[in-house]
Amino acid sequence: MSYFPKFKLTKAGEQLINRINGNLSEVLKITRVEIGSGTIANEDEIRFLTALKKKVIDAQISNHEVIEEERAKTVIEIQFTNKGFTFEVPFKEIGIFASGKDGKEILFLYTNAMDKYDNIPAENENPHAIIIDVVIQVTTDAEIEAFIDLSAFVTIKNFNKYKEEIEKRLLKIENKNSEAASRLEVIENYLNLDPREATLGAGYLGDFYLG
Incomplete structure (x- = not known):
């Protein structure tokens, strides 16, 4: 499977954090996640991205958990399948979108596997369901929310919990x-x-x- 380095804030993401930092009336809302196959020249390019280089599919946010001991840390579970894929596709990009109280959505966090990527196989070759836990930690007192996709399936881990x-x-x-x-x-x-x-x-x- 693809190896992804740590997520990085985009410039718009930094501006969102700065705006809501210390503002207890604000809420950081994780709105959706996209998976892509695009390539970037280097990590410095991430700061100026406003969208994925080449979107492949929307991932579903299937769970959201705030770590009680560390209020600034939250874990979101994302999942997607290769249903409908007629050929293999590089799994290189993950983009997390968010908004503040104003509802204006931006590309908040981004990561790219660069040359350490694997391919998502075609469905008829190997049906796949991919589940990823993403840990987000920000130095802000704002409340963090995530929009859970009700059509997502429940994992055994979450079922047992x-x-x-x-x-x-x-x-x-x-x-x-x-x-x-x-x-x-x-x-x-x-x-x-x-x-x-x-x-x-x-x-x-x-x-x-x-x-």
Whole structure:
């Protein structure tokens, strides 16, 4: 697979960061990702790019996670397939687009594999689904958002993560229900009530109020 160096900010990306830096009312929105096969002369050229050299396909943003311990770091998961590719295509470019509060979209981050690229094969030769985790770290207090493509498929890694979170929530609910059952049992024993009356006792029993 292609080897990509670190993403670099474009000039427009730098201007966006400078504008929102320290402005708590601003939001850095990751809007979309493009994959390309274009060539650049050197990394210095990246600063002045406003678009990919040769776009091939749009990638889907399938997940977005802010690292809680480091608020300035966020991870986006991107994915794309070679569906519809009738011939192999060089996988050289990744461009991340973003906007600020004004909604004006710009090419924010860019990387190019240069001569360390591989080809995306034709679909009939080797059906491919490519998933990439991109770590973005910026020195700004602005909130970072990403537009998740709902048509993207869920990876096993993310499925297991969601499953773990749901299991934790269910455990909390079960514990609370268990505590509630215990409290109900205390009321029954203390007031010598049958379960039906005890359930009503959670609110009001005749002239006796359970606070």
